[in-house]
Amino acid sequence: MRIPCPYCGERDAHEFAYLGDATLTRPDPAAEDAEARFHDYVYLRDNPAGAHVEWWYHANGCRQWLKVERDTRTHAIAAARAAREADTPAGDAA
């Protein structure tokens, strides 16, 4: 598997570290139902068989966080963007 890093070009997956699902949004800790929403945020996953948007960190490269869209059935990568350019929701810890 090779990941097309927007800074470094296509690089071997060996250089990257994986964090997981990038569609999760950190809940507002001041919300009424914050406890239940944090449970869902920390523990529950859609875990789709198919397109999956996920965080990868180019640890042995440019050391940028990437948002990668990858098919979990084939490992084919559709897109990779820098996290700072992706539409990351405000306040997301990632």
Next chain:
Amino acid sequence: MHYSWLSILKNGLTGQKGWTPAWRDAAPKPAYDVIIVGGGGHGLATAYYLAKVHGIHNVAVIEKGYIGSGNAGRNTTIIRSNYLLPGNEPFYEWSMKLWEGLEQELNYNAMVSQRGVLNLFHSDAQRDAYARRGNAMRLAGVDSELLDRRQVRAMYPFLDFDNARFPVHGGLLQRRGGTARHDAVVWGYARAADRLGVDIIQNCEVTGFLREGDAIVGVETSRGPIRSAKVGLAVAGNSSRVAQKAGLRLPIESHVLQAFVSEGLKPLIDGVVTFGAGHFYISQSDKGGLVFGGDIDGYNSYAQRGNLPVVEDVAESGMALMPRIGRLRLLRMWGGIMDMSMDGSPIIDRTPVPGLYLNAGWCYGGFKATPASGWCFAHLLAKDEFHDVGGAYRLDRFRTGHLIDEKGVGAQPNLH
């Protein structure tokens, strides 16, 4: 047909023409008392114990492929009960006890071989951690021995004891651990369940659930609807996908784990050995191939094949442990899909949906758990009560804080 030396003799003298299929290729009936989704080891063991222990014979096991086509035939066949935490250790020890009587129980040669599982340690700190685990095992009534370097050398003189980075200081040995023939385990459970009246329905994919109000009252399949008041899921690897059809999100990610087998060799390793400084475990099959594996690849996957970084990592760990395998050729490598749960421990529980029960989240420890998993899941399905040894594997433990995190790495599935 009952298997015995007499049946072998009789068929040997009559041209091997008397053997019959080990189980019926059942067609689905309109309704059952219990439906088990997933014809792997756990599903078949559940069906067997439902019939044998609880007297519930009107049971269907529904399998998308054929028996033995999934993770049952993809694991590295290790059985052991060397866990630390109180939620785990009694469960895995009950599994070990069931393994010890399995072949007589099923009238099937599952090639259970208690050849010993040795976990090596490579530092003083790791010795302390292993001593603690060994003591926890003994408190739970399980055998464990802490071996020093000299004792390990007597067992496996060819290990790289003086490796500059990871010298072998000793090991924690469970002599009752070992291996079992993985295919024979599912075949044996399938045959034994079938003989008790269980329908094993292969090539039948569950496509949805039948509902009445909130409750689930059966399944939609590629071979038509089948009704049942109780539906149990035992589809590890695909638990999220099947549960999603019932509207559930699970604390699980699917990851790929690779395994490897070398060309056949003369007897070299008579037990199971694990490397403590990386993740590497190795044993030798009865055909002579070295069977080994390491970490999961570490990213979500349903592909049943992995990538080269982990292959390299496994090979490096193997070389650090026993350099003499350096010129071995690999015969095969493959991948299986693991239910990686958020604390590294499984789930055997009811779900919030009435009528739906869940057996999932086995990470890469599912094979050794097969008998006890079936035992506890059958108990839950039959009595709606938790079995003593599997009672900690609750789905809501992530909400209540009763996590069973053997490795202590937190809610990051690819680190368990």
